[in-house]
Amino acid sequence: MKILIPSITALIVAGVLQSAYAADYNPVTDERLTNPEPENWLNWRGNYAGWGHSPLKQITAENVKDLVPVWSYSTGVTEGHQAPPMVNDGMMYVSTPQNQVIALDAATGVEIWRYVRELPEDLFQLHPTNRGVALYGDKVYMATLDAGVVALDAKTGEVVWDVLVGDYADGYYSTLSTLAAKGQIITGVSGGEFGIRGYVTALDAETGKETWRTYTIPGPGEAGHETWKGDSWKTGGGSVWMEPNYDAENGILYVGTGNGGPWMPDTRPGDNLYTTSVIGVNIDSGDITGHHQYHWNDAWDWDEVSAPLLIPIERDGKKIDALVHAGRNGYIWTMEYDKTGHIDFVEAHKYVIQDAFASIDPESGRPTYNEARTPGTGKTVTFCPSLWGGKDWPMEAYNPDTGLIYIPSQENLCSEMGGVPLDERESGELYIGVPIDVILSSLRFHEDVDTSKPVPIGKLQAWDMNKGEMVWSHDFNDTPYWGPILSTGGNLVFSGGTNDRKFRAFDAANGDLLWEYPTNSGITAAPSSFEVDGVQYIAVQSGWGVDAERMQGLLKDMLPAGRVPDVPQGGVIWVFALKGQ
Amino acid sequence: MSKKIDDERSIVDRDPANTSSSVLQDRRTILKAGAVLVSGATLDLSGNPAYAESSAKSDSAAKLPPQPGDRIQIAKGELKNQFIKTDSLEVNAIGVEAFPYDPKTEVLRRKNRLNRLVVLRLDPEEMDEATREKSADGLVAYSAMCTHRNCTIQSWKQEERRLRCHCHLSEFAALSEGSVMSGPARKQLPMVPIGTDDEGYIVALDGFTRKPGGAKK
Numbered sequence: 001m002k003i004l005i006p007s008i009t010a011l012i013v014a015g016v017l018q019s020a021y022a023a024d025y026n027p028v029t030d031e032r033l034t035n036p037e038p039e040n041w042l043n044w045r046g047n048y049a050g051w052g053h054s055p056l057k058q059i060t061a062e063n064v065k066d067l068v069p070v071w072s073y074s075t076g077v078t079e080g081h082q083a084p085p086m087v088n089d090g091m092m093y094v095s096t097p098q099n100q101v102i103a104l105d106a107a108t109g110v111e112i113w114r115y116v117r118e119l120p121e122d123l124f125q126l127h128p129t130n131r132g133v134a135l136y137g138d139k140v141y142m143a144t145l146d147a148g149v150v151a152l153d154a155k156t157g158e159v160v161w162d163v164l165v166g167d168y169a170d171g172y173y174s175t176l177s178t179l180a181a182k183g184q185i186i187t188g189v190s191g192g193e194f195g196i197r198g199y200v201t202a203l204d205a206e207t208g209k210e211t212w213r214t215y216t217i218p219g220p221g222e223a224g225h226e227t228w229k230g231d232s233w234k235t236g237g238g239s240v241w242m243e244p245n246y247d248a249e250n251g252i253l254y255v256g257t258g259n260g261g262p263w264m265p266d267t268r269p270g271d272n273l274y275t276t277s278v279i280g281v282n283i284d285s286g287d288i289t290g291h292h293q294y295h296w297n298d299a300w301d302w303d304e305v306s307a308p309l310l311i312p313i314e315r316d317g318k319k320i321d322a323l324v325h326a327g328r329n330g331y332i333w334t335m336e337y338d339k340t341g342h343i344d345f346v347e348a349h350k351y352v353i354q355d356a357f358a359s360i361d362p363e364s365g366r367p368t369y370n371e372a373r374t375p376g377t378g379k380t381v382t383f384c385p386s387l388w389g390g391k392d393w394p395m396e397a398y399n400p401d402t403g404l405i406y407i408p409s410q411e412n413l414c415s416e417m418g419g420v421p422l423d424e425r426e427s428g429e430l431y432i433g434v435p436i437d438v439i440l441s442s443l444r445f446h447e448d449v450d451t452s453k454p455v456p457i458g459k460l461q462a463w464d465m466n467k468g469e470m471v472w473s474h475d476f477n478d479t480p481y482w483g484p485i486l487s488t489g490g491n492l493v494f495s496g497g498t499n500d501r502k503f504r505a506f507d508a509a510n511g512d513l514l515w516e517y518p519t520n521s522g523i524t525a526a527p528s529s530f531e532v533d534g535v536q537y538i539a540v541q542s543g544w545g546v547d548a549e550r551m552q553g554l555l556k557d558m559l560p561a562g563r564v565p566d567v568p569q570g571g572v573i574w575v576f577a578l579k580g581q
Numbered sequence: 582m583s584k585k586i587d588d589e590r591s592i593v594d595r596d597p598a599n600t601s602s603s604v605l606q607d608r609r610t611i612l613k614a615g616a617v618l619v620s621g622a623t624l625d626l627s628g629n630p631a632y633a634e635s636s637a638k639s640d641s642a643a644k645l646p647p648q649p650g651d652r653i654q655i656a657k658g659e660l661k662n663q664f665i666k667t668d669s670l671e672v673n674a675i676g677v678e679a680f681p682y683d684p685k686t687e688v689l690r691r692k693n694r695l696n697r698l699v700v701l702r703l704d705p706e707e708m709d710e711a712t713r714e715k716s717a718d719g720l721v722a723y724s725a726m727c728t729h730r731n732c733t734i735q736s737w738k739q740e741e742r743r744l745r746c747h748c749h750l751s752e753f754a755a756l757s758e759g760s761v762m763s764g765p766a767r768k769q770l771p772m773v774p775i776g777t778d779d780e781g782y783i784v785a786l787d788g789f790t791r792k793p794g795g796a797k798k
Contacts, residue, residue, distance in 0.1 A: 079730075079765070121731075122695050122794065124730075124733065125732065126732060128730050169694075426656075428694060435735075436747040437735075439747065440736055440750075545749070553750040
């Protein structure tokens with residue numbers, strides 16, 4: 001159901017500047033998105049495969065010590081800034097919390113236009129953030145907190161179309177970066193904590209008309225529906241709050257899905273397909289082409305919504321088209337995909353302390369559970385990793401030169417949690433089955449942690465997926481770590497994510513810390529890299545909030561006074577280049 | 582916007598004692614005497630003229646903000662659907678979620694989530710004066726909408742007597758008019774001043790002390 005919203009405003013500024021930039025806007029095509037130019041950042045993760053990698057190599061491990069800020073820009077809003085600066089031939093587009101889109105000159109930071117969405121005054125903003133815009137044709141597309149998608153003219157910021165794909169008053173909302181391909185804009189819905197039924201949806205890029213909608217929970221008569229009992233499928237979660245990755249050659253989306261809702265597994269007996277899964281979806285028809293469920297009948301709030309990276313690996317001398325996903329459930333999963341979108345399990349390795357799974361079937365990848373670590377209604381247990389998982393939403397990156405995948409993980413954290421009998425679902429209100437006060441006091445350190453010393457929590461890990469082995473890691477003490485990764489051709493890995501507000505560069509081959517810079521706030525956004533007039537830039541938004549702040553608040557109570565600093569809020573776009581460039 | 586409403590608003594916002602005290606006390610007396618206390622000018626008191634104006638346009642009583650004389654109906658849990666009386670709740674326990682209810686038209690004002698309340702029973706001796714004036718036998722009614730981003734407030738830090746929003750951990754002092762103690766919220770939590778009627782039910786004496794809910798940006 002799509003409804004046109006009448007109450008949208010676009011604040012357009014600097015009309016003179018617009019016309020100067022409008023003249024030569026380079027439309028974004030499927031060809032450009034499939035083979036992105038190194039100087040641009042046209043996809044959310046740099047390419048459709050989700051690598052988070054820029055081939056640019058002016059900034060290197062040798063000279064990164066000379067990296068300095070060249071411009072910055074206040075977004076004017078607080079809360080968690082998570083979107084990457086997107087760049088098309090010198091034009092930058094950045095989304096922020098509260099559904100702003102800001103267009104700037106990428107080299108100078110001059111503002112070209114700004115769109116500000118008027119959000120409904122009764123909107124329940126559980127996650128007031130946005131993970132990025134899509135660039136396609138001559139438009140910019142953003143999913144919105146009131147469960148919509150808005151298309152803006154890339155040259156002027158004017159609204160071209162604006163549609164809703166869900167009912168925010170019923171708990172549906174959207175925070176993901178949208179994906180553009182084959183004339184369509186792909187979006188999805190959040191709301192797993194409100195008792196929604198998740199879906200991924202394609203809209204016509206020109207008109208906003210819905211072309212297909214695929215529920216992540218099959219309805220009656222559809223394959224997989226038998227994994228639900230009674231009416232539990234109607235409120236079973238499986239939300240889609242991150243952009244899928246995409247096999248452009250074969251037209252298959254790989255979509256990560258959220259956990260089942262309500263949280264306690266006994267409220268929805270069965271495997272609960274396709275929650276906590278990756279599903280292949282045909283971009284033309286919306287048909288599900290394959291799936292792998294990382295774990296069945298989730299009990300731990302372990303969303304697996306971060307999409308797997310499409311990377312080539314070698315195993316036993318054989319090349320595999322692999323999907324690799326560092327799961328919130330504490331295992332790094334490798335699967336094989338084919339041109340039809342079929343998905344086969346290959347292997348799984350524990351990458352943080354994980355005590356909830358007793359075993360993993362080597363053929364199917366299906367885990368068995370340690371019952372003493374599996375919460376339920378009236379059953380409180382401790383389990384590791386915490387409900388935020390080994391890695392929550394912040395994205396991994398893959399460097400084709402080193403062959404390594406880089407994972408922003410959190411170690412030594414566990415949760416103690418159990419459910420209570422559910423009240424009747426109330427439209428648009430939380431439907432979790434675990435009291436809020438239990439969730440807010442659920443975080444625990446692993447029993448081996450000694451809090452009299454600095455506690456390694458954040459852990460940047462580099463893995464060689466040809467061998468299924470960790471190659472190096474870097475610990476961050478006494479801090480949450482919520483930093484998506486950027487990899488670059490200069491043998492560098494960039495990431496923020498910590499409560500000391502720093503943005504850092506590491507040697508991609510060995511993990512040496514090479515550079516760091518304290519920004520205005522904590523960085524939970526995806527960095528990007530681009531080039532204008534022969535100068536390579538690194539760009540990132542700094543703006544702490546949402547789950548990083550929640551975890552930070554809990555850690556403050558768990559560690560001795562003075563060990564966990566305050567992190568100020570307020571968003572700023574930072575752009576760096578080598579001194580003298 | 583009538584002058585009368587502006588005056589009322591200033592009374593409710595003003596801190597503390599003197600005028601505010603006497604006016605609220607007068608109303609409590611009136612209500613206890615069973616007088617009808619509905620006039621055009623006192624409808625839609627929200628502490629915000631724009632909000633009051635837009636609400637007045639609503640044709641649905643179920644969307645109207647709390648009105649003087651409204652009872653408070655519990656929305657969830659063991660006491661679900663009961664109207665709150667002075668002895669309904671345990672002192673210092675976690676609050677109940679509730680909505681205003683118009684006993685005359687028998688309409689529950691639930692079609693506006695900004696009307697969601699959290700009602701607690703506290704020790705009047707611990708309250709500051711301004712909070713006590715808006716309480717009835719230790720009961721206080723706060724907006725359950727966090728003033729940061731509209732999340733429903735469901736967390737209670739009992740020892741510190743603070744209402745906490747789980748979304749971004751803003752904390753509000755239940756003993757001092759919902760003032761912000763920590764977190765990203767900047768605005769205090771609105772209250773609905775309450776009294777009791779002849780039958781011992783808790784009733785709203787007024788609308789919200791200020792606009793409920795969070796900023797849109």
